[in-house]
Amino acid sequence: MSAASTHSALSPPSRVLLGPGPSLVHPRVLQAMTAPIISHLDPIFLSIMDEIQERLRWLFHTSNPFTIAISGTGSAAMEAAVVNLIEPGDTVIVGVNGVFGGRLAQMIERCGGTALRLEFPWGHIIPPEAIEHALNRHHPIKAVALVHAETSTGAWQPLEDIGPLCHAHDALLLVDAVTSLGGMPVKVDEWGIDACYSATQKCLSCPPGLAPLTFSERAMAAIANRKTPCQSWYLDSSLLAAYWSERTRTYHHTAPISMAYALREALQIIYEEGLSPRYARHRRNQQALVAGLNVLGFRLLPSPEQALPSLTCVSLPTGWDDKSLRRLLLEEFNIDIGGGLGPLAGQVWRIGLMGESSRLEHVLHLLGALEVLAHRLGLSQHRQGDALQAALSTYTHPPSYPGNSTHTSCHS
């Protein structure tokens, strides 16, 4: 028998994706990906790139001309930010309170830079005073690098006051907004962020494969003043700018055409919902989730006021076995959530309510599944239904559901 005749049709299940990404993708976005492929230099494709840039500026709250989508996932945009700004001899202050701060520090060192790690316990933020103290002690500092939404711990790093602090010390501010962009405000211009990146598969609810990136004029000037060429050819912002710029449009690499269609549609859906309603929806559903989890004995890792709307990291109550319960959630209830990374492996769960995944019905689905499992396995003394009721009680108004179709863009 030939391999072809035994090959079964592709049929991945429609999981309820409530992990740290990828998030659920709207059917309109999947539909967009089936459109015909055109050339990456076709005038129609170039106008799609313009539309993506314009919408990304809107989402990042910026007027930065250099606002593009890197071909690759969030780590590629992280690498693009680091490799363009940092060269041998540069010193960077890096907030490390989870996996992604650590990854940033490693990338900085691979570029020949020195990473001054400001280490704080996982689940905590990097206090602005600690950043100020480090800026006062070391000179010169090329940049301060911070993770806005630390997906490994669910901690929400405040950024409002950091930009002016960095600029007073002639340092750039580099921000990882992978799990925040599209789920909570990321105000690049107002907060004085010089380099900011994200990814499509978290709060933008698009498949993984593109990664938004924006550089301020200050960042562009630092790049123009480099002593050495950017060590990455693929991620060199000057070469990328020549392709993304309306004036030049020089071929650099072949853009992932279908992913650009998907991102354009995902951004359109966000635009139709509006930013304030979208941020409020993420916050509301997270509060409902946390209220229900509390009933079951889970505890938030970060303090409640520092907890992200898009990613809830909770410690497991005693007696709950991480792996076997996540397997039951997946196999019996079709729900995918994330376990802990590094030192938190086996200790915590990471529940993502990002973009399309952030809906009350998903919160209730997960809590209902956990109530059933808790009862079956004798893990909790609570009355069945209490966790669902606690979640529902956080809504001051009865939650509204989007019509009778899943194809609308305004979700509860």
Ligand SMILES: *Cc1c(COP(=O)(O)O)cnc(C)c1O
């Ligand atoms: C997911 C994530 C990344 C990496 O993104 P990939 O798309 O997995 O490469 C970087 N930073 C943070 C904070 C993330 O959550």
